[in-house]
Amino acid sequence: MSDESFASSERTRLRRLPKRGHYDRRTIYQILDAGFVCHIGYVIDGRPYVTPTSYWRHGDKVYWHGSHASRMLAEVTDAPVCLTVTHVDALVLARSGFHSSINYRSAMLFGTARKLDGEADKLRALEAFAEHLYRGRWRELRPPTRQELLATTVVEMQIEEASAKIRTGPPADDDTDYALPIWAGIVPLSLTRGTPQDDGRLAAGVEVPGYLREGETG
Numbered sequence: 001m002s003d004e005s006f007a008s009s010e011r012t013r014l015r016r017l018p019k020r021g022h023y024d025r026r027t028i029y030q031i032l033d034a035g036f037v038c039h040i041g042y043v044i045d046g047r048p049y050v051t052p053t054s055y056w057r058h059g060d061k062v063y064w065h066g067s068h069a070s071r072m073l074a075e076v077t078d079a080p081v082c083l084t085v086t087h088v089d090a091l092v093l094a095r096s097g098f099h100s101s102i103n104y105r106s107a108m109l110f111g112t113a114r115k116l117d118g119e120a121d122k123l124r125a126l127e128a129f130a131e132h133l134y135r136g137r138w139r140e141l142r143p144p145t146r147q148e149l150l151a152t153t154v155v156e157m158q159i160e161e162a163s164a165k166i167r168t169g170p171p172a173d174d175d176t177d178y179a180l181p182i183w184a185g186i187v188p189l190s191l192t193r194g195t196p197q198d199d200g201r202l203a204a205g206v207e208v209p210g211y212l213r214e215g216e217t218g
Contacts, residue, residue, distance in 0.1 A: 011110055012163035022164040025060075031107040031164055032057045032085055036133070040064065041082035044075050055083070056132040062109065063125050065154040073153045076113040081157055083109045091187040094171030095180050101171065103186060107164045111157040119146075125154045136211045 005023040006012065012023070022028065038055040041048065051072045055064045062083060066073050090103035116122050123144070130138040144152075171184050196212045 006159075006162045008163070009161050012108065012161050020165050020167055022166060023162070025162075027166075028107050028109075028162050028164045029057060031087065031105045032062065033132075034087060034105075035085045038062075038064070038083050038085045040072065040076065041084070042072070042076045042079060044071075054129070055085075056129045058125075058128050060159050061156045062111075062159065063129065063154060063156050065126070065129070065152055068151055068153045070153060073115070073155055076155060077115045079113060081111060081113045083111075083157065087191075088189055089168070090189055092167075092171050093184055093187065095173045095177040095182045095184050099171050099173050099177075101167060103167050103169070105164065105166045107162060109157070109159050110161040111159050113155045113157045116154040116156060119149055122149055122152065122154045125156065126152075134211050136209070140209065 004025055006025065006028070008023055032055075036054055037052055040051045040053060042051075043049070049072070053064045053066065053072075055062055057063070084106065086104060086106040088102060088104050092101040092103055094100040116125060126144065127138045130141065170186055173184065196208050198208075
């Protein structure tokens with residue numbers, strides 16, 4: 001993974017607490033690769049909209065998909081888009097409300113969305129999505145039918161500009177507040193995968209695949 005940085009621009013340069021800003025691809029892509037849901041910001045008829053959706057990254061591009069009837073996917077095609085991803089890592093409890101905060105990792109990307117038209121390109125992108133969720137899953141799935149591919153729109157966006165913002169560590173209280181009899185610190189938060197639960201209609205002899213067992217998830 002490249003350590004090359006995206007150029008800081010008026011859109012991506014952090015003005016508030018710039019020390020939390022990161023522009024290198026390694027940091028930004030690690031944030032993207034750790035997530036599954038993003039928020040897509042776009043404009044329709046002069047009005048702003050933000051839509052949550054699943055996404056994945058491959059190289060310097062991000063992808064998302066949905067029904068060919070999706071208004072969002074139709075509107076963002078060949079249009080400028082802002083895509084954001086956020087992970088909440090901890091609640092930060094300070095001795096004052098002013099200094100209480102949240103530890104987080106976030107990334108903001110800008111680019112132009114483009115619809116994938118070729119069947120082979122759509123298949124490769126959908127395979128990358130399945131493998132992003134669970135490595136090894138795609139080869140087990142029934143291949144998509146032609147009708148399913150026609151009903152699915154896949155969008156890619158070349159990342160033109162990007163920045164990350166990260167907060168870590170304990171609260172930073174005013175010096176005079178440290179003597180107060182108030183508990184302060186962090187409450188870690190995490191997203192974990194639980195025990196797989198079958199749908200109740202498994203064919204005879206089907207067992208939980210290795211990539212779903214503890215310690216073998218992708």
